[in-house]
Amino acid sequence: MALTRDFKETVLARAQRDARFREALFTEAINAYLAGDTTVGKAILRDLVNATIGFEGLAVEINKPSKSLHRMLAPRGNPNTENFFGIVRALQKKTRVKLRVTAKAA
Numbered sequence: 001m002a003l004t005r006d007f008k009e010t011v012l013a014r015a016q017r018d019a020r021f022r023e024a025l026f027t028e029a030i031n032a033y034l035a036g037d038t039t040v041g042k043a044i045l046r047d048l049v050n051a052t053i054g055f056e057g058l059a060v061e062i063n064k065p066s067k068s069l070h071r072m073l074a075p076r077g078n079p080n081t082e083n084f085f086g087i088v089r090a091l092q093k094k095t096r097v098k099l100r101v102t103a104k105a106a
Helices: 007-017 019-034 038-051 054-062 066-072 081-095
Strands: none
Touching: 007 019, 007 038, 019 038, 019 081, 038 054, 038 081, 054 066, 054 081, 066 081
């Protein structure tokens, strides 16, 4: 059976209407980064940006060109620490999700 709706569109639509889903996406993106899977982390952050603030809004919020932000969150992108945390801070503000890091013994 063929899918009638693109997966990315489905994720974006759900993120736009469901605050808990946005929180889960955001958490998963940061957890991927912390686990060293930056490709997955950037992909999820891209989806979250598209579903919430948009790249133009993010550009205004952190005073960076939207094209630069697109490149940073592209599969081969490499945002520096200041830009990464600027993106995280803007997304926390827009989504009203406050991230907190906790440690567990391995």
